[in-house]
Amino acid sequence: MRLELGNIFIKDLQFGPETKVEKGILYVNKEELLKEVSGDEKVKSIDFDIVHPGDSARIIPVKDVIEPRVKVEGKGGIFPGFISKVDTVGSGRTNVLKGAAVVTTGKIVGFQEGIIDMSGEGAKYTPFSKTHNLVITCEVNDDVKQHEHEEAIRMIGLKAAAYLGKAGKDVQPDEVKTYETLPLLEQVKKYPNLPKVVYVYMLQSQGLLHDTYVYGVDAKKIIPTFIYPTEVFDGAILSGNCVSACDKNPTYVHLNHPIIEDLYDRDGKDINFLGCVITNENVYLADKERSSNCTAKLVEFLGADAAIISEEGFGNPDADLVMNCNKIEEKGIKTVLVTDEYAGRDGASQSLADSTPKGNAVVTAGNANELVVLKAMDKVIGHPEAANIIAGGYSGSLRPDGSIEAELQVITGCTSEVGFNYLSAKGF
Numbered sequence: 001m002r003l004e005l006g007n008i009f010i011k012d013l014q015f016g017p018e019t020k021v022e023k024g025i026l027y028v029n030k031e032e033l034l035k036e037v038s039g040d041e042k043v044k045s046i047d048f049d050i051v052h053p054g055d056s057a058r059i060i061p062v063k064d065v066i067e068p069r070v071k072v073e074g075k076g077g078i079f080p081g082f083i084s085k086v087d088t089v090g091s092g093r094t095n096v097l098k099g100a101a102v103v104t105t106g107k108i109v110g111f112q113e114g115i116i117d118m119s120g121e122g123a124k125y126t127p128f129s130k131t132h133n134l135v136i137t138c139e140v141n142d143d144v145k146q147h148e149h150e151e152a153i154r155m156i157g158l159k160a161a162a163y164l165g166k167a168g169k170d171v172q173p174d175e176v177k178t179y180e181t182l183p184l185l186e187q188v189k190k191y192p193n194l195p196k197v198v199y200v201y202m203l204q205s206q207g208l209l210h211d212t213y214v215y216g217v218d219a220k221k222i223i224p225t226f227i228y229p230t231e232v233f234d235g236a237i238l239s240g241n242c243v244s245a246c247d248k249n250p251t252y253v254h255l256n257h258p259i260i261e262d263l264y265d266r267d268g269k270d271i272n273f274l275g276c277v278i279t280n281e282n283v284y285l286a287d288k289e290r291s292s293n294c295t296a297k298l299v300e301f302l303g304a305d306a307a308i309i310s311e312e313g314f315g316n317p318d319a320d321l322v323m324n325c326n327k328i329e330e331k332g333i334k335t336v337l338v339t340d341e342y343a344g345r346d347g348a349s350q351s352l353a354d355s356t357p358k359g360n361a362v363v364t365a366g367n368a369n370e371l372v373v374l375k376a377m378d379k380v381i382g383h384p385e386a387a388n389i390i391a392g393g394y395s396g397s398l399r400p401d402g403s404i405e406a407e408l409q410v411i412t413g414c415t416s417e418v419g420f421n422y423l424s425a426k427g428f
Contacts, residue, residue, distance in 0.1 A: 001091045003093075003179050003180070003230035005178075006094070007175045007176070010026045011024040012026070013100055014027055015050065016028065016029065030048055037156045042148055043139070046137070048137075049135040049381050050133070051132075053119075053130050053132070057118045058116070058122075058384070059381045060387065061386040061390055062104070062105055063105060063150070063242070065103050065251065066160075066250070066255075067102075067256065068162075068165040069096050069161070069235065071084075072092070075088060075092060076090075076234070079238060082155065083159065083162045090233070090236065095165070095169060096168070096173075097164060100131060102134050104153050105382040105383075106383075108383065110209045110242030111242075111389050112248070113386065115412060116411075117129060119377075120375045122411055146209060147209065151240075187273075187275075195270075195272065196274050196303055197271045197308065199259060199260060199307070201279070202312060203237065203281065205280040206283055209241060210241045210281075212249075213238045213239075214236060224277055226275060228275055229275055232255075245391070245413070246392070247365070253418060277295060277302070277307075279292075281313065281317040291320070295324050296328045300333065307335050308335070309321060309337050309338070310338040311337075312417055314339075316353070321337060322354040322359065325356055326358050335358070336362070337363070338362075338417055338419065339365065339417055340368055341368065341369075342369055343369060347367055365421055366423035368409040371406070373403060374404040380402070394406070
């Protein structure tokens with residue numbers, strides 16, 4: 001598959017009489033947008049705000065972050081299985097409003113939601129302090145159940161991103177990036193002397209409110225399968241989960257997956273990138289065994305010499321990560337694991353809930369238990385009191401002056417387990 005991403009660099013975001021992109025500015029007609037996303041009887045109010053990098057603004061609790069995109073050429077449409085039909089995506093041309101994002105917030109759905117600060121100490125840790133954000137505050141009726149609450153807000157976010165994306169349909173991109181993966185036998189022949197690498201892409205699917213969607217299907221219902229990397233860049237995988245904010249993959253991250261980006265950069269240079277094996281993270285032991293067995297078998301079938309494996313979340317999914325590592329290594333295929341750590345506030349505790357001697361090549365995205373103080377902001381969008389109950393916070397995290405003391409775990413994308421973050425390690 002061959003996909004072109006036409007990046008339209010957005011330098012500013014403003015409300016205006018017409019939704020359009022002009023000279024790098026994305027203008028949004030608020031009334032049209034409201035009409036586009038309204039209609040769900042479970043939702044009692046929808047409000048819009050705009051925040052920019054450097055603003056004294058906090059968004060809490062964050063549910064999802066989505067990049068506006070539009071399909072310009074080729075088969076399929078944006079966000080297949082939700083906004084568009086389930087035609088296979090990953091080919092043709094998609095235009096991207098690069099630098100803009102839709103952020104959803106409102107009353108908390110599950111305790112594992114997060115914070116985006118647009119300035120101050122917190123802004124250093126989240127990539128979404130660097131985007132121009134259209135923030136949608138959605139409040140639902142009191143009798144709405146948690147899973148219905150999540151679904152309603154997820155759909156509003158996707159509809160908003162699709163609506164904004166259309167503003168870039170007829171705009172000439174500032175740059176066009178091309179990605180291509182050939183059918184397996186052709187891809188192998190293309191670089192016969194380079195090591196063949198597969199990316200094992202673990203999707204969060206660990207129970208209620210821990211959902212990731214593949215072409216609209218909850219990943220709990222899938223068995224491991226092959227997917228072209230271009231399908232990922234074109235919206236085949238979307239977030240629907242409420243896992244800890246620091247290592248959650250918002251939809252924006254799936255669309256801009258840095259591991260896949262890096263593998264494409266090295267394809268034909270020092271590796272032959274064959275594609276992605278997607279698998280789920282399970283609750284019960286039998287399901288973990290089944291999925292890891294299938295994953296290892298598929299990686300072997302593809303003829304890989306090495307595999308990069310990433311997880312989403314921590315604790316229970318660590319067992320899936322280790323099972324995938326063990327079973328792939330047992331087939332003589334080298335692995336590199338990508339994770340984050342929950343090593344205690346002093347960094348002295350065991351970093352993962354499971355381990356293996358075969359996991360001897362590991363990349364860390366940081367320790368989510370370290371404490372941070374987030375200064376008070378002039379503007380708070382959402383519900384600041386959520387700081388006292390979200391994962392990484394505690395009763396009293398929200399101080400009387402509006403500042404917050406909590407673990408890094410509360411910051412959206414802080415310890416991204418696919419590397420979409422700013423933390424790094426220093427040797428001594």
